[in-house]
Amino acid sequence: MQVLRLLPLVLASLALASQTPLTAPDAERVVDVSKEPWTSKYGSQEDLGYSGPLSFSHMPYSRCLDDANARFDIAILGFPFDTTVSYRPGARFGPYGIRSGSRRQRPDGWTLAWGQSPTELGASLIDCGDVPLSAYDNLKALDQMEAAYTTLLGRPVASAAKATRITSRSASLALDGVPHPAIVTLGGDHTITLPILRSLSKFYGKVSVIHFDSHFDTGKSGNETGKYERITHGSYFTVAYEEGHMTNRSVHGGIRQKMRDHLQLRHDEDVGFEVISAEDIDDYGLDNVVSAIRARVGDTPVYLTLDIDVIDPAFAPATGTPEAGGWSVREMKRILRGLTGLNFVGADLVEVAPAYDNADVTSIAAADLVHDFLAMIQMEAPPPKHNGPFLMKGKAEL
Numbered sequence: 001m002q003v004l005r006l007l008p009l010v011l012a013s014l015a016l017a018s019q020t021p022l023t024a025p026d027a028e029r030v031v032d033v034s035k036e037p038w039t040s041k042y043g044s045q046e047d048l049g050y051s052g053p054l055s056f057s058h059m060p061y062s063r064c065l066d067d068a069n070a071r072f073d074i075a076i077l078g079f080p081f082d083t084t085v086s087y088r089p090g091a092r093f094g095p096y097g098i099r100s101g102s103r104r105q106r107p108d109g110w111t112l113a114w115g116q117s118p119t120e121l122g123a124s125l126i127d128c129g130d131v132p133l134s135a136y137d138n139l140k141a142l143d144q145m146e147a148a149y150t151t152l153l154g155r156p157v158a159s160a161a162k163a164t165r166i167t168s169r170s171a172s173l174a175l176d177g178v179p180h181p182a183i184v185t186l187g188g189d190h191t192i193t194l195p196i197l198r199s200l201s202k203f204y205g206k207v208s209v210i211h212f213d214s215h216f217d218t219g220k221s222g223n224e225t226g227k228y229e230r231i232t233h234g235s236y237f238t239v240a241y242e243e244g245h246m247t248n249r250s251v252h253g254g255i256r257q258k259m260r261d262h263l264q265l266r267h268d269e270d271v272g273f274e275v276i277s278a279e280d281i282d283d284y285g286l287d288n289v290v291s292a293i294r295a296r297v298g299d300t301p302v303y304l305t306l307d308i309d310v311i312d313p314a315f316a317p318a319t320g321t322p323e324a325g326g327w328s329v330r331e332m333k334r335i336l337r338g339l340t341g342l343n344f345v346g347a348d349l350v351e352v353a354p355a356y357d358n359a360d361v362t363s364i365a366a367a368d369l370v371h372d373f374l375a376m377i378q379m380e381a382p383p384p385k386h387n388g389p390f391l392m393k394g395k396a397e398l
């Protein structure tokens with residue numbers, strides 16, 4: 001008890017001590033890090049796979065909306081939003097989960113499948129953090145997402161227009177003829193794609209959407225519903241099409257949801273989509289699926305959006321509306337490689353809800369797919385097949 005009575009006195013004297021200014025000579029002391037015990041003996045304070053602040057793949061991190069000096073060609077951006085879901089909530093933790101799943105990745109990670117790493121391809125990469133979104137007012141949150149996305153799209157790029165594929169493509173497609181950064185957004189429930197399309201159309205006009213998902217997401221928005229209810233993670237594409245942000249050359253891949261009736265297909269076509277089902281990969285083969293997607297979007301500006309529920313729940317259980325019978329992660333990765341060289345102006349990965357995960361499998365798969373996005377949107381053409389050890393036999397070097 002005696003000690004407790006003395007505690008306020010001790011705390012007060014500690015506070016006083018911490019307010020005492022450093023003496024001038026110490027404040028001006030020049031520090032040579034290289035001669036200090038840590039650096040001289042062990043080198044730099046490097047992040048390990050399981051340590052460091054949580055940025056995507058240990059990229060440089062900045063709160064870009066606040067930081068006018070942040071310069072980048074490709075930005076990772078988190079939209080922690082999940083208040084328009086129809087089944088299990090939790091995707092507001094998606095950006096955290098995907099970053100967490102990326103801890104063993106680095107942006108210079110080189111793979112046999114790509115024969116490249118995202119950093120080798122030249123674009124300047126940054127993680128711009130998460131946007132603080134209203135969890136109570138969906139219309140406000142949609143406006144916040146559009147404002148944030150438009151802010152970053154309007155920022156000057158880091159590289160000269162002709163220096164990288166990503167900046168030269170952006171300059172050639174943009175309505176103002178100037179290169180704009182590419183943003184890879186981590187969702188969030190799928191409604192986040194609506195404010196993104198609203199923003200992109202200001203810079204590029206109408207875009208075609210490549211949409212990987214087990215669900216159509218082209219539900220009728222319905223005039224009979226209220227202003228909040230009409231925009232959900234199952235209807236946002238209808239709203240985006242009606243508002244004029246999309247071409248009629250979009251395509252779904254991996255669809256397998258149960259429909260109310262076949263008329264849903266007609267409405268899907270009316271809002272600009274062609275359907276590739278989950279089973280088409282067996283009936284037509286993976287290469288034909290890739291060719292069909294490429295032919296569909298052609299040379300239009302392309303936005304890629306991937307709902308993690310396109311992947312079979314065996315590989316990615318942590319999502320809001322799981323559907324059995326999906327593609328494997330390896331199949332999805334192969335399709336993404338096949339799409340390299342299209343006119344990508346941005347991409348997102350959505351609907352990761354880490355609370356339903358087991359041993360981080362969904363987060364790790366999602367982070368790996370985002371790593372693939374970073375190569376896919378930069379390279380000129382798909383990497384050659386079998387760019388692996390079998391072809392290297394008998395070769396002195398790559």
Ligand SMILES: [Mn+2]
Pocket residue numbers: 213214215307309310321351
């Ligand atoms: Mn879905």
